[in-house]
Amino acid sequence: MxxxxxxxxxxxxxxxxxxxxxxxxxxxxxxxxxxxxxxxxxxxxxxxxxxxxxxxxxxxxxxxxxxxxxxxxxxxxxxxxxxxxxxxxxQGLAGKVRLGTATGVVVYLLPQVLERLAADYPEIEVEVQVLGSLDTLARLEAGSLDIGLVAQPLAPRPGLSLQPWRSDPMMAFLPPGWEAPAVIDPAWLAARPLVFNDNRTQMYRLTMAWFGAAGFSPSARIELNFTEAMKSLVAAGYGAAVLPLEQAGGAAAAPHQLAAHERIQMRPLDPPLTRELSIVHRRRELLPPGAQAVLEALAAFGG
Structure with a gap:
């Protein structure tokens, strides 16, 4: 029937x-x-x-x-x-969009993007996966992600569109009890105990290139790929870390955004170091409904 x-x-x-x-x-x-x-x-x-x-x-x-x-x-x-x-x-007013990015972006930057998106497009669902940049690219190429926020430098990937998103200054994050100069250079930091990102990450490569340009190749007490855990270890006096100052207002915003780790000291680096983030996504004809709205919301928080 x-x-x-x-x-x-x-x-x-x-x-x-x-x-x-x-x-x-x-x-x-x-x-x-x-x-x-x-x-x-x-x-x-x-x-x-x-x-x-x-x-x-x-x-x-x-x-x-x-x-x-x-x-x-x-x-x-x-x-x-x-x-x-x-x-x-x-019309791109509803749908499910899969996004991959690192922990620091999830904690400090992405919530504000998602809040704006929810207010403007309540029927767009963003599924977030916490991944390193290389894993994000691999999943984009496999079709299991739609948009990624990745750290540079990365080689262009066929079939993926990549554009700069924001630049965040890298800072020395120091334990509260350390006596430290106003500006931190590679020689001073290389002589201290260190907490590094996992050696498979773009952040590790960026940090080691900064040390390497000054002739240093330090090793860390511990390597891990979780920003907040690194800050907790710094706050406990375990070692220093080189991390980006991640905040929606960029470098011109308030100098301290460490609500969970107020005791950490932050110092600028000499020579300066910047973490560049890019938005990467699949070809537009392969993107799901709502992806354009997500891209526009991200662009509004670029810097």
């Missing part, structure tokens, strides 16, 4: 509400024979009389018809909602 026809169901409900075939035809802008055909086909499909016809063109639902009218109203509402949802998807 074929499924219910929504146009026929709409005709039945109009007759039940207006009391006659003629009134339903006028309200639905249908020819009277079309209204009659809708009802006869619907009754034949269901094997039940749905309307009691009166002599002067009036009609009222049978018990079966009344049950279908009640259920049919919900079916029509569901159909209208489904159509509206598809339209919003097509």
């Amino acid at each position: 074929r499924s219910l026809n929504l146009d026929q169901l709409r005709t039945l409900i109009a007759i039940a509400d207006l009391g006659s075939f003629a009134a339903a035809a006028q309200a639905l802008h249908l020819a009277p024979p079309t209204v009659s055909l809708h009802i006869s086909e619907l009754e034949a499909r269901l094997g039940a009389a749905l309307l009691l016809r009166a002599k002067r063109g009036g009609a009222q639902p049978t018990a079966a018809g009344a049950a279908l009218v009640q259920r049919g109203r919900q079916l029509l509402r569901d159909a209208e909602e489904a159509e509206g949802l598809v339209r919003r998807h097509a």
Whole structure:
């Protein structure tokens, strides 16, 4: 048996509400024979009389018809909602977008982007995966992510679009009890115990290049890929770390944004070092509905 026809169901409900075939035809802008055909086909499909016809063109639902009218109203509402949802998807106002980025971005930068996005596009869902830059690129190429926020430098990848997002100054994060100069250079820092990012990360490569340019190649007490854990170790006096100052206002914002680790000392580096982040995404024709809105929200917080 074929499924219910929504146009026929709409005709039945109009007759039940207006009391006659003629009134339903006028309200639905249908020819009277079309209204009659809708009802006869619907009754034949269901094997039940749905309307009691009166002599002067009036009609009222049978018990079966009344049950279908009640259920049919919900079916029509569901159909209208489904159509509206598809339209919003097509217009980029709804959808699910998969985004990958590192822990520091998730903690300090991404929440503000997501807050803005939720206010402007409440039907866009962003699924966030915490990943290093190389893993983010690999998943973008495999199609399991749509957008990534990655640290530079990275070689261009075929099929992926990459544009600069923001620049954040790298700082020396020092334990509270250390006596330290106003500006930290590689020689001074290389002589201290250190907490590094995991050696597979772009942050590790960036930090070691800074030391290497001055002729140093220090090793760390511990390597890990979780920014907040690194800061906790610094606050406990375990060692110093080189990390970006991640804040939505960029370098010109308040100099300290370490609510969980107020005791940490921060010093600028000499020579200066900057962490460059880029937005990378799949080809636009492969992006899901809502991805453009996410890209625009990210761009608003670039710097």
